[in-house]
Amino acid sequence: MKKTALIIVLLVFAAAGFFGLRFYNTYYGNNVAKDGYVLIPHKASFQQVLDSVAPYVKDKEAFETVAKDKGLDRYFKPGRYHFEEGAGNTNLVNMIKAGNQTANSFRIGDFGDMYQMIGKVTKKTELDSLHFVNDLNEIAVERGYKNAEDLKKYFFIDTYNFYWTVSPREFFKKFDEQYHDFWTSERQNKEQQSGLTRDQIYALASIVYKESGGKKDEMKTIAGLYLNRYRKGMKLQSDPTVIYAINKQTNFKEPIKRVLYKHLTTPSPYNTYANAGIPPGPICVVDKSSVDAVLDAESNNYIFMCADPARFGYHKFTASAEEHAINAKAYQDWLNSKNIK
Template sequence: MNLKKIVSLVSVALISILIVYGFVLMYQIFSGNTKFADKELYVYVPTGSDYEQVKHILEPYVKDISRFEMVAGKTSYPENVKAGRFLLKNGMNSYELVKAMKFNDPVSLAFNNQERLENFAGRVGSQIEPDSLELLNTFRDSIFLKENGFTEENVLVMFIPNTYDIYWNTSAEKFRDKMIKEYNKFWNKERTAKAAAQGLTPIQATILASIVHKESVKKDERPRIAGVYLNRMRLEMPLQADPTVIFAMKKKSNDFNQVIKRVFYNDLIMKSPYNTYVNIGLPPGPIAMPDITALEAVLNPEKNNYIYFCASVDRFGYHEFAATLAEHNVNAKKYSDWINSQGVQR
């Protein structure tokens, strides 16, 4: 066999090897490499994780981790691991998996109607990486509170209920800083001026809104209720809001899971800074996280001469309003008779 034929055979062999290698490489890169049944799922990479930890996280969902490693190595992923939340789709190939692990998918974080800072921290901690204790400590940081004019009792007013796009691995401090920016954005010049027109600061307006929020689930009625409370405040009357008494009762027992449907006279005279039957003015902090409609009701209250209201027997969820005590007593007796007939004790 002459040299020319030998070179030709070697060339053919090399080409064949390269073709086979190419097919193997293409298979490793572009064939499906997932093994979960769901259409898609999220994996979470904690802050500070390295490449080995990422592989350990992915192994339950990847058919052949070596194929993933091969592609990852060729794209410099091991040196550029990111923390966060990452979306995997069923049937992804190794290239797509590596690409997915480079895209931190934000969380649509939602919260509303939390009664206490502790409940709120738990709600947020279930959606992003920092746990509830870390969040609580950050919210209660004395320097932060002082710089922004809050106290531990009223800092809950800072959190405006909404849905926010935020990265899962956002730190507690960065989350808090984002929330104070959203708070300042909400309390623009127009809303601050509207609060001032009612004789309120933004913090006071939010505390009042929390009472309005708890008084009625009927959003169309909230401006009227806000008007009543503002009338009482102008007359320097106690607000006499049952939801503040219920909050005080829960706070005293440290049981915020209990459902209290009825308030009795002995409850109305309990000593608590949150009891607006024995204290004139607003409580030291919100009794819940008011939603936007309750806040807007306080900023845009109905102008009326009502001083009293109680739950309506005829229109479930609504209230009956009165300008005089005599009128109110009629409405109150009607409601009391009805609730007694229902056998509601607490």
């Protein structure tokens, strides 16, 4: 009798251990087959969630069991979720229910226009580029602008983090706040002292950025040079503005490696060889340093600059037309020696 009771007790413990282990594995054991990101869009069905999860889990049925037990079939949040090896179904389900998605890294570069930028950005968002363009166009009109292209000055070159589910308005809000934080009372005072409008400052900053190649150590010198030309009533004659004018006409599909004489007459309000004064807007998204370079421009007498073939990416500056002609010829000879056309 005692022997029978002992066997029963052992069987009970064995069953408890078996089902306990099974319960643990189902709810808490590692069920991630491979590290990756699961995308769950707005208005997805529960079956779509299961289909999205399937490639990343070892046991699909176990995940579904826990998901239903925790109500994921009735409620979940859209997003980009990181399925990391070692995670159990409970953690995975709770992550999706709580909306604990992982942000994406976005690099805002020196895009020539907003539509270029939007095309890159939306590759990492749920919404397509047309949706972004339409919403940003609406924001622009609400602010008294013509379209999204007029919002370029609100953006700065840098790396930002956004969720995959970010809406266009949420996206713009971050840059709008950054823009207003940047324009401190100190910078506004410098703006007033410059005698330039803010649009002119951004337009010059974009020229400075392009001419400097983003190198901060020449920015203030270049800004001083272009302010000298502007205040003397000279045409700015900046090659990047010609390149921009051509790129706008070709929708940025024909890269220009070398500005030729035939390009200098390209009809465009941005072409500073064809038009006097500062362009009507920036030719690219700028960084903060280039705006500060215009606000704190170097006081110099330079009115000419030319790329220096001996220091790639840097320039030779002068106030002498004769010296500039020598510098320009040296650079043209270097381009020809490298067969750059």
